[in-house]
Amino acid sequence: MATNNYSLQTTKVRQKPILHVEVRVKSDGDNVIIRTDIIREDVTKWLIDNFAILSLGQELHTLESDLKEPHAQVLESIKVAECTYGEIESGAYHLENVELDVQAYQLRVPTESQCPQQNQNVGEQEKNEIDGPQARIIPLPSKEFDGIWESLLFDQPIPSSLLRAITHMVLLSTRGLDTWVINWNRLILLWGPPGTGKTSLCRGLAQKLAIRLGKHFPRSKLVEIQTHSLGSKFFSESGKLVSKMFETIEAMLLEEEDTFVCVFIDEVETITARREQTIIGNEPLDAMRAVNTLLTALDRLRHHINIIVLCTSNLISALVSPNRLIIYDVFQDNAFIDRIDIKQFIPHPNATVIYEIYKSCFENLSKCGVIEGLTFDVIQLNPQDPETPLQYIEHPADRLILPSYDEMLIGYQIFPDSIPKQLADVASASVGLSGRCLRRLPALSLALHTQNTRCRIHDALTALHQGVTEEQHAKTETEALGGSVK
Numbered sequence: 359m360a361t362n363n364y365s366l367q368t369t370k371v372r373q374k375p376i377l378h379v380e381v382r383v384k385s386d387g388d389n390v391i392i393r394t395d396i397i398r399e400d401v402t403k404w405l406i407d408n409f410a411i412l413s414l415g416q417e418l419h420t421l422e423s424d425l426k427e428p429h430a431q432v433l434e435s436i437k438v439a440e441c442t443y444g445e446i447e448s449g450a451y452h453l454e455n456v457e458l459d460v461q462a463y464q465l466r467v468p469t470e471s472q473c474p475q476q477n478q479n480v481g482e483q484e485k486n487e488i489d490g491p492q493a494r495i496i497p498l499p500s501k502e503f504d505g506i507w508e509s510l511l512f513d514q515p516i517p518s519s520l521l522r523a524i525t526h527m528v529l530l531s532t533r534g535l536d537t538w539v540i541n542w543n544r545l546i547l548l549w550g551p552p553g554t555g556k557t558s559l560c561r562g563l564a565q566k567l568a569i570r571l572g573k574h575f576p577r578s579k580l581v582e583i584q585t586h587s588l589g590s591k592f593f594s595e596s597g598k599l600v601s602k603m604f605e606t607i608e609a610m611l612l613e614e615e616d617t618f619v620c621v622f623i624d625e626v627e628t629i630t631a632r633r634e635q636t637i638i639g640n641e642p643l644d645a646m647r648a649v650n651t652l653l654t655a656l657d658r659l660r661h662h663i664n665i666i667v668l669c670t671s672n673l674i675s676a677l678v679s680p681n682r683l684i685i686y687d688v689f690q691d692n693a694f695i696d697r698i699d700i701k702q703f704i705p706h707p708n709a710t711v712i713y714e715i716y717k718s719c720f721e722n723l724s725k726c727g728v729i730e731g732l733t734f735d736v737i738q739l740n741p742q743d744p745e746t747p748l749q750y751i752e753h754p755a756d757r758l759i760l761p762s763y764d765e766m767l768i769g770y771q772i773f774p775d776s777i778p779k780q781l782a783d784v785a786s787a788s789v790g791l792s793g794r795c796l797r798r799l800p801a802l803s804l805a806l807h808t809q810n811t812r813c814r815i816h817d818a819l820t821a822l823h824q825g826v827t828e829e830q831h832a833k834t835e836t837e838a839l840g841g842s843v844k
Protein backbone atom coordinates (compact mmCIF):
# COMPACT_ATOMS: atom_id res chain seq x y z
CA MET A 359 0.00 0.00 0.00
CA ALA A 360 1.21 3.50 -0.71
CA THR A 361 2.28 5.33 2.42
CA ASN A 362 -0.33 7.62 3.89
CA ASN A 363 1.79 10.21 5.56
CA TYR A 364 -0.95 12.80 5.06
CA SER A 365 -3.21 11.71 7.90
CA LEU A 366 -0.73 11.24 10.68
CA GLN A 367 0.00 14.71 11.97
CA THR A 368 -3.37 15.72 13.28
CA THR A 369 -3.96 13.85 16.52
CA LYS A 370 -1.95 16.09 18.78
CA VAL A 371 -3.38 19.37 17.53
CA ARG A 372 -6.99 18.57 18.47
CA GLN A 373 -8.08 18.65 22.06
CA LYS A 374 -10.96 16.22 21.80
CA PRO A 375 -11.91 13.52 19.32
CA ILE A 376 -14.77 14.54 17.02
CA LEU A 377 -17.84 12.30 16.93
CA HIS A 378 -19.67 12.67 13.63
CA VAL A 379 -23.43 12.14 13.71
CA GLU A 380 -25.31 12.08 10.41
CA VAL A 381 -28.91 13.26 10.39
CA ARG A 382 -30.81 12.42 7.25
CA VAL A 383 -33.71 14.70 6.51
CA LYS A 384 -36.57 13.31 4.42
CA SER A 385 -36.58 14.31 0.80
CA ASP A 386 -39.67 13.61 -1.26
CA GLY A 387 -38.04 14.08 -4.63
CA ASP A 388 -39.08 17.66 -5.22
CA ASN A 389 -35.86 18.99 -3.68
CA VAL A 390 -37.60 21.31 -1.22
CA ILE A 391 -34.75 22.75 0.78
CA ILE A 392 -35.11 22.37 4.53
CA ARG A 393 -33.15 24.53 7.00
CA THR A 394 -30.62 21.86 7.91
CA ASP A 395 -28.66 24.36 10.02
CA ILE A 396 -31.55 24.63 12.48
CA ILE A 397 -32.06 20.88 12.52
CA ARG A 398 -28.35 20.48 13.27
CA GLU A 399 -28.61 22.71 16.31
CA ASP A 400 -31.79 21.02 17.54
CA VAL A 401 -30.37 17.52 17.25
CA THR A 402 -27.08 18.53 18.90
CA LYS A 403 -28.98 19.91 21.87
CA TRP A 404 -31.22 16.85 22.02
CA LEU A 405 -28.21 14.51 22.02
CA ILE A 406 -26.43 16.42 24.78
CA ASP A 407 -29.59 16.52 26.91
CA ASN A 408 -30.50 12.86 26.47
CA PHE A 409 -27.38 10.75 26.03
CA ALA A 410 -24.25 10.14 28.08
CA ILE A 411 -22.64 7.61 25.72
CA LEU A 412 -22.92 7.10 21.98
CA SER A 413 -21.58 4.13 20.02
CA LEU A 414 -20.34 3.93 16.45
CA GLY A 415 -22.99 2.66 14.08
CA GLN A 416 -25.75 3.38 16.62
CA GLU A 417 -29.07 4.48 15.12
CA LEU A 418 -31.00 6.89 17.33
CA HIS A 419 -34.72 7.32 17.34
CA THR A 420 -36.50 10.48 18.41
CA LEU A 421 -39.98 10.80 19.66
CA GLU A 422 -41.91 13.57 17.99
CA SER A 423 -42.08 15.39 21.30
CA ASP A 424 -38.27 15.33 21.65
CA LEU A 425 -37.56 17.93 19.03
CA LYS A 426 -39.21 21.18 18.20
CA GLU A 427 -41.98 21.01 15.63
CA PRO A 428 -41.87 20.84 12.67
CA HIS A 429 -38.41 19.24 12.72
CA ALA A 430 -39.34 15.97 14.37
CA GLN A 431 -41.47 15.05 11.37
CA VAL A 432 -38.86 15.61 8.72
CA LEU A 433 -36.10 13.43 10.18
CA GLU A 434 -35.48 10.13 8.45
CA SER A 435 -32.57 8.78 10.50
CA ILE A 436 -29.91 9.77 13.01
CA LYS A 437 -26.74 7.70 12.88
CA VAL A 438 -23.43 7.83 14.76
CA ALA A 439 -21.15 7.59 11.74
CA GLU A 440 -17.52 7.95 12.75
CA CYS A 441 -15.06 9.31 15.26
CA THR A 442 -12.03 11.19 14.06
CA TYR A 443 -8.85 11.74 16.00
CA GLY A 444 -10.09 9.40 18.73
CA GLU A 445 -7.83 6.90 20.41
CA ILE A 446 -10.58 4.82 21.99
CA GLU A 447 -10.95 1.58 20.08
CA SER A 448 -14.10 0.31 21.76
CA GLY A 449 -16.43 2.38 19.59
CA ALA A 450 -18.36 3.80 22.57
CA TYR A 451 -17.80 7.44 23.47
CA HIS A 452 -18.70 9.50 26.53
CA LEU A 453 -20.19 12.70 25.21
CA GLU A 454 -18.19 14.73 27.69
CA ASN A 455 -14.97 13.44 26.12
CA VAL A 456 -15.82 14.25 22.52
CA GLU A 457 -16.77 17.19 20.38
CA LEU A 458 -20.10 16.51 18.68
CA ASP A 459 -20.28 17.20 14.97
CA VAL A 460 -23.87 16.81 13.82
CA GLN A 461 -24.35 16.90 10.06
CA ALA A 462 -27.84 17.27 8.64
CA TYR A 463 -28.43 16.55 4.97
CA GLN A 464 -31.04 15.72 2.37
CA LEU A 465 -30.45 13.34 -0.52
CA ARG A 466 -30.77 15.11 -3.85
CA VAL A 467 -32.28 13.83 -7.06
CA PRO A 468 -31.61 15.82 -10.24
CA THR A 469 -34.97 17.21 -11.25
CA GLU A 470 -35.99 16.94 -14.88
CA SER A 471 -35.67 20.64 -15.38
CA GLN A 472 -32.09 20.48 -14.09
CA CYS A 473 -30.94 17.67 -16.37
CA PRO A 474 -30.80 19.30 -19.79
CA GLN A 475 -29.32 22.42 -18.32
CA GLN A 476 -26.62 20.39 -16.64
CA ASN A 477 -25.63 18.64 -19.78
CA GLN A 478 -25.45 22.01 -21.42
CA ASN A 479 -23.16 23.38 -18.80
CA VAL A 480 -20.18 21.34 -19.72
CA GLY A 481 -19.35 20.52 -23.30
CA GLU A 482 -22.61 21.85 -24.71
CA GLN A 483 -20.84 23.77 -27.39
CA GLU A 484 -19.55 20.54 -28.86
CA LYS A 485 -22.82 18.66 -28.72
CA ASN A 486 -23.09 18.11 -32.44
CA GLU A 487 -19.55 16.91 -32.78
CA ILE A 488 -19.37 14.25 -30.07
CA ASP A 489 -21.24 11.16 -28.96
CA GLY A 490 -22.29 12.48 -25.57
CA PRO A 491 -21.59 15.17 -23.03
CA GLN A 492 -18.07 15.24 -21.65
CA ALA A 493 -19.22 15.63 -18.09
CA ARG A 494 -22.12 14.83 -15.84
CA ILE A 495 -23.02 17.15 -12.99
CA ILE A 496 -24.63 15.50 -10.01
CA PRO A 497 -25.96 17.46 -7.03
CA LEU A 498 -24.66 15.99 -3.75
CA PRO A 499 -25.44 14.20 -1.53
CA SER A 500 -27.15 12.18 -4.23
CA LYS A 501 -29.82 9.50 -3.96
CA GLU A 502 -27.94 7.65 -6.70
CA PHE A 503 -24.90 7.15 -4.47
CA ASP A 504 -26.77 6.22 -1.31
CA GLY A 505 -25.30 3.00 0.17
CA ILE A 506 -22.15 2.99 -1.98
CA TRP A 507 -19.89 3.90 0.96
CA GLU A 508 -21.21 1.11 3.18
CA SER A 509 -20.96 -1.50 0.41
CA LEU A 510 -17.21 -1.09 -0.02
CA LEU A 511 -15.10 -3.28 2.24
CA PHE A 512 -11.33 -3.17 2.70
CA ASP A 513 -8.95 -4.83 5.13
CA GLN A 514 -7.42 -1.43 5.96
CA PRO A 515 -9.51 1.65 6.83
CA ILE A 516 -8.73 3.23 3.46
CA PRO A 517 -12.08 5.05 2.96
CA SER A 518 -12.17 6.66 6.41
CA SER A 519 -8.48 7.70 6.26
CA LEU A 520 -9.07 9.33 2.88
CA LEU A 521 -12.25 11.03 4.07
CA ARG A 522 -10.46 12.43 7.10
CA ALA A 523 -7.47 13.64 5.13
CA ILE A 524 -9.49 15.28 2.36
CA THR A 525 -11.92 16.93 4.79
CA HIS A 526 -8.96 18.31 6.68
CA MET A 527 -7.34 19.47 3.46
CA VAL A 528 -10.46 21.36 2.36
CA LEU A 529 -10.95 22.92 5.78
CA LEU A 530 -7.33 24.06 5.85
CA SER A 531 -7.83 25.60 2.43
CA THR A 532 -10.73 27.68 3.70
CA ARG A 533 -8.36 29.32 6.20
CA GLY A 534 -7.09 31.80 3.61
CA LEU A 535 -3.80 30.08 2.76
CA ASP A 536 -1.70 31.84 0.17
CA THR A 537 -1.95 29.44 -2.77
CA TRP A 538 1.37 30.67 -4.15
CA VAL A 539 3.10 29.81 -0.89
CA ILE A 540 1.22 26.60 -0.11
CA ASN A 541 1.43 24.78 -3.39
CA TRP A 542 -1.04 21.96 -3.24
CA ASN A 543 -3.62 20.96 -5.80
CA ARG A 544 -6.04 18.98 -3.61
CA LEU A 545 -5.60 16.27 -6.24
CA ILE A 546 -6.12 12.68 -5.15
CA LEU A 547 -5.36 9.55 -7.15
CA LEU A 548 -6.72 6.08 -6.37
CA TRP A 549 -4.83 3.49 -8.38
CA GLY A 550 -4.67 -0.27 -8.66
CA PRO A 551 -6.05 -3.23 -10.59
CA PRO A 552 -9.52 -3.04 -12.22
CA GLY A 553 -12.63 -3.94 -10.24
CA THR A 554 -11.23 -3.04 -6.81
CA GLY A 555 -13.77 -0.30 -6.10
CA LYS A 556 -11.86 2.82 -7.15
CA THR A 557 -14.67 4.41 -9.15
CA SER A 558 -17.21 3.54 -6.45
CA LEU A 559 -14.94 4.84 -3.70
CA CYS A 560 -14.51 8.19 -5.47
CA ARG A 561 -18.29 8.57 -5.72
CA GLY A 562 -18.68 7.48 -2.10
CA LEU A 563 -16.01 9.96 -1.00
CA ALA A 564 -17.70 12.78 -2.87
CA GLN A 565 -20.99 11.88 -1.18
CA LYS A 566 -19.46 11.73 2.31
CA LEU A 567 -17.48 14.93 1.79
CA ALA A 568 -20.66 16.75 0.80
CA ILE A 569 -22.29 15.60 4.05
CA ARG A 570 -19.29 16.28 6.24
CA LEU A 571 -18.57 19.70 4.76
CA GLY A 572 -22.24 20.72 4.76
CA LYS A 573 -21.65 23.20 7.56
CA HIS A 574 -19.06 25.07 5.51
CA PHE A 575 -20.53 24.55 2.03
CA PRO A 576 -24.35 24.47 1.95
CA ARG A 577 -24.31 23.03 -1.56
CA SER A 578 -22.09 20.41 -3.22
CA LYS A 579 -21.71 19.05 -6.72
CA LEU A 580 -19.89 16.22 -8.39
CA VAL A 581 -18.55 16.91 -11.88
CA GLU A 582 -17.82 13.53 -13.45
CA ILE A 583 -15.62 13.92 -16.48
CA GLN A 584 -16.25 11.28 -19.10
CA THR A 585 -12.68 10.69 -20.16
CA HIS A 586 -13.64 8.17 -22.84
CA SER A 587 -15.79 10.67 -24.67
CA LEU A 588 -12.86 13.09 -24.60
CA GLY A 589 -10.54 10.71 -26.29
CA SER A 590 -11.40 8.04 -28.75
CA LYS A 591 -13.44 9.10 -31.71
CA PHE A 592 -12.82 12.79 -31.88
CA PHE A 593 -9.37 12.70 -30.55
CA SER A 594 -8.12 15.46 -32.77
CA GLU A 595 -10.51 17.71 -30.85
CA SER A 596 -9.61 16.54 -27.38
CA GLY A 597 -7.28 19.42 -26.51
CA LYS A 598 -10.07 21.85 -27.30
CA LEU A 599 -12.66 19.81 -25.41
CA VAL A 600 -10.55 19.52 -22.26
CA SER A 601 -9.89 23.23 -22.37
CA LYS A 602 -13.59 24.18 -22.80
CA MET A 603 -14.67 21.82 -20.08
CA PHE A 604 -12.28 23.23 -17.51
CA GLU A 605 -13.19 26.78 -18.48
CA THR A 606 -16.82 25.91 -17.68
CA ILE A 607 -15.85 24.33 -14.38
CA GLU A 608 -13.81 27.37 -13.44
CA ALA A 609 -16.70 29.68 -14.29
CA MET A 610 -18.91 27.56 -12.05
CA LEU A 611 -16.42 27.78 -9.18
CA LEU A 612 -16.33 31.56 -9.44
CA GLU A 613 -20.10 31.89 -9.69
CA GLU A 614 -20.89 29.58 -6.80
CA GLU A 615 -18.28 30.24 -4.17
CA ASP A 616 -20.27 28.53 -1.43
CA THR A 617 -20.69 25.34 -3.48
CA PHE A 618 -18.20 22.55 -2.85
CA VAL A 619 -17.17 21.04 -6.18
CA CYS A 620 -15.68 17.59 -6.53
CA VAL A 621 -14.21 17.01 -9.97
CA PHE A 622 -13.89 13.31 -10.76
CA ILE A 623 -11.65 12.08 -13.59
CA ASP A 624 -12.13 8.32 -13.88
CA GLU A 625 -9.35 6.33 -15.56
CA VAL A 626 -7.26 9.43 -15.95
CA GLU A 627 -4.70 7.57 -18.04
CA THR A 628 -7.22 7.74 -20.88
CA ILE A 629 -6.26 11.41 -21.19
CA THR A 630 -2.76 11.46 -19.81
CA ALA A 631 -1.32 8.35 -21.43
CA ARG A 632 -2.31 9.54 -24.86
CA ARG A 633 0.74 11.69 -25.08
CA GLU A 634 2.85 8.56 -25.15
CA GLN A 635 0.67 6.76 -27.68
CA THR A 636 0.37 9.56 -30.14
CA ILE A 637 3.95 10.61 -30.13
CA ILE A 638 4.36 7.31 -31.92
CA GLY A 639 1.17 7.87 -33.95
CA ASN A 640 0.08 10.70 -36.19
CA GLU A 641 -1.28 13.34 -33.90
CA PRO A 642 1.36 14.21 -31.38
CA LEU A 643 0.50 17.86 -31.13
CA ASP A 644 -3.15 17.53 -30.24
CA ALA A 645 -2.46 14.70 -27.82
CA MET A 646 0.12 16.73 -26.01
CA ARG A 647 -2.18 19.69 -26.08
CA ALA A 648 -4.89 17.65 -24.25
CA VAL A 649 -2.48 16.65 -21.50
CA ASN A 650 -0.94 20.08 -21.24
CA THR A 651 -4.41 21.64 -21.05
CA LEU A 652 -5.27 19.28 -18.20
CA LEU A 653 -2.08 20.22 -16.36
CA THR A 654 -2.65 23.94 -16.86
CA ALA A 655 -6.28 23.58 -15.79
CA LEU A 656 -5.22 21.79 -12.60
CA ASP A 657 -2.78 24.58 -11.89
CA ARG A 658 -5.56 27.13 -12.22
CA LEU A 659 -8.19 25.20 -10.28
CA ARG A 660 -5.98 24.93 -7.22
CA HIS A 661 -6.46 28.65 -6.53
CA HIS A 662 -10.14 28.02 -5.75
CA ILE A 663 -10.77 26.85 -2.22
CA ASN A 664 -14.06 25.11 -3.00
CA ILE A 665 -12.71 22.30 -5.18
CA ILE A 666 -10.98 18.94 -4.99
CA VAL A 667 -10.05 16.66 -7.88
CA LEU A 668 -10.41 12.89 -7.53
CA CYS A 669 -8.81 10.63 -10.15
CA THR A 670 -8.55 6.89 -10.65
CA SER A 671 -6.15 4.82 -12.68
CA ASN A 672 -6.47 1.13 -13.51
CA LEU A 673 -2.87 0.66 -14.39
CA ILE A 674 -2.07 -2.96 -14.08
CA SER A 675 1.60 -2.36 -13.31
CA ALA A 676 0.34 -1.89 -9.76
CA LEU A 677 0.01 -5.65 -9.57
CA VAL A 678 3.71 -6.08 -10.05
CA SER A 679 4.73 -3.88 -7.19
CA PRO A 680 1.93 -2.85 -4.85
CA ASN A 681 4.32 -0.92 -2.63
CA ARG A 682 5.66 1.40 -5.22
CA LEU A 683 3.93 3.73 -7.61
CA ILE A 684 5.32 2.75 -10.96
CA ILE A 685 3.00 4.59 -13.22
CA TYR A 686 5.76 6.86 -14.43
CA ASP A 687 6.36 4.39 -17.27
CA VAL A 688 2.85 4.76 -18.52
CA PHE A 689 2.48 8.49 -18.04
CA GLN A 690 5.84 9.02 -19.72
CA ASP A 691 6.89 11.88 -17.51
CA ASN A 692 5.99 12.89 -14.01
CA ALA A 693 4.31 16.22 -14.74
CA PHE A 694 0.94 14.76 -13.79
CA ILE A 695 2.15 12.47 -11.00
CA ASP A 696 4.05 15.35 -9.46
CA ARG A 697 0.83 17.31 -9.05
CA ILE A 698 -0.92 14.58 -7.06
CA ASP A 699 -1.12 15.24 -3.32
CA ILE A 700 -2.47 11.87 -2.16
CA LYS A 701 -1.70 8.64 -4.01
CA GLN A 702 -3.59 5.69 -2.63
CA PHE A 703 -3.16 2.12 -3.83
CA ILE A 704 -6.41 0.12 -3.79
CA PRO A 705 -5.72 -3.61 -3.44
CA HIS A 706 -7.72 -6.76 -4.13
CA PRO A 707 -9.68 -7.86 -1.05
CA ASN A 708 -8.06 -10.39 1.30
CA ALA A 709 -9.82 -13.53 2.61
CA THR A 710 -11.39 -11.71 5.60
CA VAL A 711 -12.92 -9.04 3.39
CA ILE A 712 -14.03 -11.63 0.83
CA TYR A 713 -15.85 -13.50 3.61
CA GLU A 714 -17.72 -10.31 4.55
CA ILE A 715 -18.56 -9.56 0.90
CA TYR A 716 -19.98 -13.08 0.40
CA LYS A 717 -21.84 -12.84 3.72
CA SER A 718 -23.55 -9.61 2.61
CA CYS A 719 -24.44 -11.15 -0.77
CA PHE A 720 -25.95 -14.33 0.73
CA GLU A 721 -27.86 -12.41 3.39
CA ASN A 722 -29.30 -10.16 0.71
CA LEU A 723 -30.28 -13.17 -1.42
CA SER A 724 -32.01 -14.59 1.66
CA LYS A 725 -33.78 -11.29 2.35
CA CYS A 726 -35.23 -11.53 -1.15
CA GLY A 727 -36.40 -15.12 -0.55
CA VAL A 728 -33.84 -16.82 -2.82
CA ILE A 729 -31.98 -18.58 0.01
CA GLU A 730 -33.78 -20.17 2.95
CA GLY A 731 -33.42 -18.54 6.36
CA LEU A 732 -31.00 -20.10 8.87
CA THR A 733 -29.01 -19.06 11.92
CA PHE A 734 -26.03 -20.76 13.55
CA ASP A 735 -24.80 -21.43 17.03
CA VAL A 736 -22.15 -23.32 18.98
CA ILE A 737 -23.34 -24.66 22.33
CA GLN A 738 -22.20 -26.95 25.11
CA LEU A 739 -23.55 -30.49 24.55
CA ASN A 740 -24.84 -30.34 28.11
CA PRO A 741 -25.46 -26.67 28.91
CA GLN A 742 -25.26 -27.47 32.65
CA ASP A 743 -21.79 -28.91 32.36
CA PRO A 744 -19.01 -26.75 30.87
CA GLU A 745 -16.78 -29.83 30.61
CA THR A 746 -18.90 -31.41 27.85
CA PRO A 747 -17.83 -30.96 24.21
CA LEU A 748 -19.11 -28.15 22.01
CA GLN A 749 -21.73 -28.76 19.38
CA TYR A 750 -22.48 -26.92 16.15
CA ILE A 751 -26.17 -26.31 15.45
CA GLU A 752 -28.32 -24.72 12.76
CA HIS A 753 -31.72 -23.14 13.50
CA PRO A 754 -34.35 -22.54 10.81
CA ALA A 755 -35.20 -18.81 10.74
CA ASP A 756 -36.95 -16.16 8.66
CA ARG A 757 -33.67 -14.88 7.33
CA LEU A 758 -30.14 -16.15 6.87
CA ILE A 759 -27.80 -14.55 9.41
CA LEU A 760 -24.16 -15.56 9.05
CA PRO A 761 -21.61 -14.87 11.80
CA SER A 762 -18.96 -12.21 11.16
CA TYR A 763 -15.46 -13.36 10.21
CA ASP A 764 -14.23 -12.83 13.79
CA GLU A 765 -17.14 -14.86 15.19
CA MET A 766 -16.34 -17.57 12.65
CA LEU A 767 -12.74 -17.69 13.89
CA ILE A 768 -13.75 -17.93 17.55
CA GLY A 769 -16.72 -20.30 17.32
CA TYR A 770 -16.91 -22.23 14.08
CA GLN A 771 -13.42 -22.83 12.79
CA ILE A 772 -13.16 -26.11 14.69
CA PHE A 773 -16.19 -27.50 12.84
CA PRO A 774 -14.98 -28.18 9.28
CA ASP A 775 -18.48 -28.99 8.01
CA SER A 776 -20.13 -25.93 9.50
CA ILE A 777 -21.52 -23.37 7.06
CA PRO A 778 -19.44 -20.46 8.46
CA LYS A 779 -16.20 -22.47 8.16
CA GLN A 780 -17.11 -23.58 4.64
CA LEU A 781 -17.80 -19.99 3.69
CA ALA A 782 -14.36 -19.05 5.05
CA ASP A 783 -12.83 -21.83 2.91
CA VAL A 784 -14.50 -20.53 -0.26
CA ALA A 785 -13.32 -17.03 0.68
CA SER A 786 -9.72 -18.27 0.94
CA ALA A 787 -10.06 -19.98 -2.43
CA SER A 788 -11.25 -16.66 -3.91
CA VAL A 789 -8.16 -14.58 -3.04
CA GLY A 790 -6.90 -12.77 -6.14
CA LEU A 791 -10.37 -12.12 -7.60
CA SER A 792 -11.53 -8.51 -7.87
CA GLY A 793 -14.25 -6.97 -5.70
CA ARG A 794 -16.41 -6.63 -8.80
CA CYS A 795 -16.12 -10.35 -9.51
CA LEU A 796 -16.74 -11.30 -5.85
CA ARG A 797 -19.92 -9.25 -5.66
CA ARG A 798 -21.43 -11.05 -8.65
CA LEU A 799 -20.23 -14.63 -8.01
CA PRO A 800 -22.76 -15.70 -5.30
CA ALA A 801 -25.80 -14.80 -7.45
CA LEU A 802 -24.15 -15.84 -10.71
CA SER A 803 -23.19 -19.26 -9.30
CA LEU A 804 -26.79 -19.82 -8.22
CA ALA A 805 -27.99 -18.98 -11.72
CA LEU A 806 -25.40 -21.23 -13.36
CA HIS A 807 -25.22 -24.17 -11.00
CA THR A 808 -28.59 -24.59 -9.25
CA GLN A 809 -32.00 -25.47 -10.67
CA ASN A 810 -34.55 -24.06 -8.22
CA THR A 811 -35.63 -20.50 -7.59
CA ARG A 812 -35.17 -21.06 -3.83
CA CYS A 813 -32.42 -23.12 -2.23
CA ARG A 814 -30.56 -23.83 1.02
CA ILE A 815 -27.34 -22.05 1.91
CA HIS A 816 -25.61 -25.45 1.69
CA ASP A 817 -26.44 -25.68 -2.03
CA ALA A 818 -25.60 -22.03 -2.58
CA LEU A 819 -22.14 -22.62 -1.08
CA THR A 820 -21.52 -25.69 -3.26
CA ALA A 821 -22.52 -23.63 -6.30
CA LEU A 822 -20.26 -20.78 -5.21
CA HIS A 823 -17.34 -23.17 -4.79
CA GLN A 824 -17.82 -24.32 -8.36
CA GLY A 825 -18.14 -20.71 -9.58
CA VAL A 826 -14.92 -19.69 -7.80
CA THR A 827 -12.99 -22.67 -9.21
CA GLU A 828 -14.10 -21.78 -12.73
CA GLU A 829 -13.31 -18.09 -12.25
CA GLN A 830 -9.80 -18.82 -10.91
CA HIS A 831 -9.23 -21.22 -13.78
CA ALA A 832 -10.29 -18.61 -16.34
CA LYS A 833 -8.06 -16.04 -14.64
CA THR A 834 -5.02 -18.33 -14.76
CA GLU A 835 -5.62 -19.06 -18.43
CA THR A 836 -6.01 -15.40 -19.33
CA GLU A 837 -2.87 -14.50 -17.42
CA ALA A 838 -0.98 -17.29 -19.17
CA LEU A 839 -2.01 -15.66 -22.45
CA GLY A 840 -0.50 -12.43 -21.19
CA GLY A 841 -3.73 -10.52 -20.48
CA SER A 842 -5.37 -9.40 -17.29
CA VAL A 843 -8.79 -10.31 -16.01
CA LYS A 844 -11.14 -7.39 -15.53
Ligand SMILES: Nc1ncnc2c1ncn2[C@@H]1O[C@H](COP(=O)(O)OP(=O)(O)O)[C@@H](O)[C@H]1O
Nearest residue numbers: 509510511552553554555556557558793794797
Ligand atom coordinates in the same frame (compact mmCIF):
# COMPACT_ATOMS: atom_id res chain seq x y z
N1 LIG B 1 -13.51 -3.56 -1.93
C1 LIG B 1 -14.74 -3.81 -2.36
N2 LIG B 1 -15.71 -4.11 -1.50
C2 LIG B 1 -16.96 -4.38 -1.93
N3 LIG B 1 -17.34 -4.35 -3.21
C3 LIG B 1 -16.41 -4.05 -4.13
C4 LIG B 1 -15.06 -3.76 -3.75
N4 LIG B 1 -14.37 -3.48 -4.87
C5 LIG B 1 -15.23 -3.58 -5.91
N5 LIG B 1 -16.45 -3.92 -5.46
C6 LIG B 1 -17.65 -4.14 -6.30
O1 LIG B 1 -17.27 -4.02 -7.65
C7 LIG B 1 -18.03 -3.00 -8.30
C8 LIG B 1 -17.19 -2.28 -9.32
O2 LIG B 1 -16.17 -1.55 -8.68
P1 LIG B 1 -15.53 -0.26 -9.36
O3 LIG B 1 -15.66 0.85 -8.40
O4 LIG B 1 -16.09 -0.05 -10.72
O5 LIG B 1 -14.03 -0.73 -9.47
P2 LIG B 1 -12.82 -0.06 -10.28
O6 LIG B 1 -13.19 1.35 -10.54
O7 LIG B 1 -11.65 -0.23 -9.37
O8 LIG B 1 -12.70 -0.87 -11.54
C9 LIG B 1 -18.52 -2.12 -7.18
O9 LIG B 1 -19.72 -1.50 -7.51
C10 LIG B 1 -18.71 -3.11 -6.05
O10 LIG B 1 -19.95 -3.75 -6.19
Ligand SMILES: [Mg+2]
Nearest residue numbers: 556557624670
Ligand atom coordinates in the same frame (compact mmCIF):
# COMPACT_ATOMS: atom_id res chain seq x y z
MG1 LIG C 1 -13.30 2.21 -12.47
